[in-house]
Amino acid sequence: MIISVASGKGGTGKTTVAVNLALALQHDHEVQFLDCDVEEPNAHFFLKPRIEESREVFTPIPEIDDSLCTYCGKCAEVCAYNALAVVKGAVLVFSELCHGCGGCSLLCPEKAIREVGKRIGVVESGRAGEMAFLQGRLDIGQAMSPPLIRALKKRLDAARTVIIDAPPGTSCPVIESVKRSDFCLLVTEPTPFGLHDLELAAATAKEMGIPCGVVINRLSLGDEDGKVRDFCAAEEIPVLMTIPFDRKIAEAYSRGQTILEAFPAYREKFLELFEKIGKIGS
């Protein structure tokens, strides 16, 4: 079973929920944890994995063979991303715009373009406690995370209980991370920000046809809890768990402690959460 943890808004507690759920399950399940927030991977602070291997990830970019190129301009014409420009006697490659689709090398009439790899980051793997741990880490200055997320997800082992920590937002990196999950857990907080972004995240999951459920974090803030619940009721999305607003939880987090370490009684709550997900998923 593949469970992804997403949220729309950043900082609502995705990593907290993903990490604690994985920790609660690791004794009785073969857990594989994937940190797909490759721009800012943070789960390692809490799971403290022993990284055993680091593989570089490359994305293909064009390289022009000047001895074959006739500067006909076909490559620039077919590139949907304006990553190629042909000016008098030269082809310019703007690698940061290239999506690695391979169109230019495929369609060059002179076979003058070959693809070379440009490093975009690494996929690191190892073990954390009893679980398998993998994370992607985008190189600073690289704009496009989806190819790195795809490389990370190639290592996903669907035979295990897979927990995916997704990036915030609703655009392509989130789609890439959540795609093909059996269930999507949406973490929100009872504020107008949390609710607004929950609406977006829920619409995204719906668009992808993935069943979802909600965890309300930092409960007891103002009166927005009711609005979150109203929204969930109207959309028929179950609220599966709540975590109270507690400065002690925030302080434990600031020390790199998990909820299960600081408050062991939560183990039962996370097991209950998993049970509810299993019932909906099946």
Add this chain to the structure above:
Amino acid sequence: MKQIVVISGKGGTGKTVMSACFAALSRNAVLADVDVDASNLHLLLHPEILERHVFKSGQKARIDVEKCTGCGLCLPLCRFDALFEDREGKVVVEPLSCKGCAVCFHICPEQAVEMETPIAGEWYVSKTKYGPFVHARLGIAEENSGKLVTEVRKKAREIAGSEKRDLVIMDGAPGIGCPVIASLTGTDLALVVTEPTPSGRHDMERIVGLARHFKIRVACCINKFDLNLENSEQIQRWCGEKSIPVVGKITFDPAVMESVVRGIPYVEYTSNSSADEVRSMWSFLLRIII
């Protein structure tokens, strides 16, 4: 005219709360929300929308089932896993995965592929009690957030020019990827809002690396400063080593959340000492950039 962007790397550190405070404290600024993916600033500024613009960017492939012979030539060439064979052996596009590269369009011997340019979002010019506000809404599961950010920034600068406003204040997105890069380039100052947690610090180091990569000046605000004094101390030391001014140390205050729930910029909601810290941070920032 100067531009300041509020970023953080990690989400939820308080970018939008700070941006709304700056909007309320500024006298002659244009405001912009450049987190087009999950924008929130409008929830505190309550804009009255004056103009709506459609954002179109990027294409999606669509296959004409009448023309598709099911030859399968396109299938292995799609690098984005966006093409599938249906039960009748015809090819269909999974629009969420399609990145509009048009390789299938170019390669199809039957000309069965059409490239369409769907509406990818909207952007708005609005009026708020704090000044003009440019914001946007990227469609669900869309790409090209960077281009929409560029669009929003262009309009904000234009308004600043025509209305003789000397500052553009931008509320940025989390992360270090494409929309964040689009919001950073050419700005006069990036304010990094962090928090004294391992993630806050780690993500700050990455976003500072990104800003430096683009040669953008950086200042730092440690939000929820007293949550972990040891971590805050470390962040300050690190900033010192990197010659990054720490312009604000904001005490953890539950009233911040109350102000968000009420939809009011924090400095207008309360006048306690934490709000004073935000006020003095703003004057510090102004001294730095003007």
